[in-house]
Amino acid sequence: MKIVIAIPWRAQPGRDLAHSLTLRHWAELLPEAQVVHADYGGELFSLAGSRNAGVRLAEKIGADIVIICDADTLVQAEPIGSAIEGARTSGKVHLPYEYCRTLGVDGSAQYRDGVPLPECDAIPVYGSTGGVYVTTPSSWWAHGGQDPRFRGWGYEDVAWFIAHETLLGEPVRHEGDIYPLHHPSAPKDAPILEANYALLARYGEASGDPEAMRRIIAESGQEPLG
Template sequence: MVVIPWRPTTDRQYAYDLTVAHYRDLLPDTAVLAVDTNHQPFCLAGCRNRGVRLAEEAGADVVVLGDADTLPERDPLLEAIRGAATSGLVHLPYTAYRSLRRDGTAQYRGGVPLQDCNYVEVPGACSGVYVTTPATWWSHGGQDELFLGWGGEDAAWSAAHLTLLGAEPARYEGRVYALHHASAVKEGEQYTANFARIYRYHQAQGDPEATWKLLREGEVAHAERPVEGPQQASVAP
């Protein structure tokens, strides 16, 4: 199953549509599910966790968690799906994360192959596309749903993965391509809180007890949060 965290917005709709079409081309026999939660603001970590739960309920052995603007290459993705089934680690189907920005995205929309589009490489990226089994995802706590709005959940998750599973996520030689869209707001109290929380994960790195404590804080906050809107999950068109 492919899970795409998605809350519809006009400026990002085209990126979502291209991403769904890309997965349908790469994995034609695999269900593609768009997932949202009742978090306000949007919670990427919450969508990923819910997507894994839904995949588990559907009996999926492996789930691909793909951002609604990020396109993987075929061969590394297939290798990651095979590897994730048995390794006990989360797999990332890339070693290079390419941000196409406005110019590269325009080229792709105009028919230029992804590998030939203009890009800026983002060093150290650990987001965009994850491949995992449900058991592996829960074995290191999933992702922390106290990260709301933009930023932080990926870096915190990476630190937790290393601390609790004893290894970095497995990677496969290849690239993912992030499409351009309007940027999220990168300021304000929530933004500041997210990055203060990343710091706590980095401070806890290497300490399983401290890392689990942080993850439990997120679970408690999620359980106590009042419902502010509908949860949605639908087969992507």
Template sequence: MTSATVCIPWRPQPSRIDAFERVQEHYRRVLPGASIVPLDTGHVPFNLAACRNEAVRRFGADGGVVVLTDADTMPEEEPLLAAIDGARTSGRVHLPYDEYHWLGSAGSAQFAGGVPLAACEYELVRGACSGVYVTTASTWAAHGGQDERFRGWGYEDAAWNVAHTTLLGAPIRHTGSVYALHHVAETRAGVHFDANAALMERYRAASGDPSAMASLLDERSAENALSAPGF
């Protein structure tokens, strides 16, 4: 069996617990014997980018493959296994899907009632670049991982995709689907969200320019080093 460590950025919230438990069960089925590790860096507000970076540092240090999965998202088995195998040597992050299915409340209820994921109602999310990443530590470091200046929710995935594509080429996608379960949506407004949107504009401006992107990553590395949980 192809091996990897599955890391789930996770801070308990009532509406997310059911999905979190179902995601763990899914990975126990498709990757039997794999370590499944929930992880929270303690930042306030919750920092998804920091959780992903810490997971790769902690569990990819020995050269192994790390699967970074959201606590509501499940990939199909065959593309996941292909992504794990490919990530070992490709030098790029792998996305084990080319279709992102958001099941919503209706589809999630169907799945809870025993309907197979592929048969549940869904909304197709076009251009999705989040949910499940498969990588090694060396690949993650080669394009800077994710920017921990994205606080709360919003844009960390899109910025990551721009940085990866500019510095390494596009992430490698595999034919298949991921399935995202319903939970109460996070608020995407306010001071942190506005700051995230402004930072995303800087990533867009550096898109396609490796020198400009490298400068942006150097700047963020210095700022990330000063950021601590609870800041």
């Protein structure tokens, strides 16, 4: 089984350390996996589009399983293992966590000093739908992947969850946590966030209506397979 770890990535000030720690973490966790970096392009980085680009890269090199992982996010071994196994046959995307526990300045420093992740100071984020996804390429495209019209960071993962839930059923969660590392936040542009939120609202309106959801996804160029 070929596993590819696809990391959405565009170098930005202050992010290199978190990126390097994430790469080291994966090398220890899944040394047999191949890592690729993906950037959708355009003047403004699109996290959603870059996640899709990562899956396309993984497809080209014959991936059976794609782990889409943000460049600052660490995951636990047991849930990633069960998510890989489940994603092979479920036809759904798997989230290898129940809770997101954000490592702030102190928690990230503790991790760098060798403190085990569950013992690092962290801020719990409930209901998270981003960070790390485990999927086959076909499952990712079956519900349209993520909408590249979401630019920058913001709301793309919530819209993705709604689309998946409407077209394939709820994504499969596994018991465990993910841990985003601290780094300087990217600048947030108010008009872009407003446009992202307006697009999310359309996904919300289409929730539970497969035909309406397929129409929205078709507009994005990410036509679902089913």
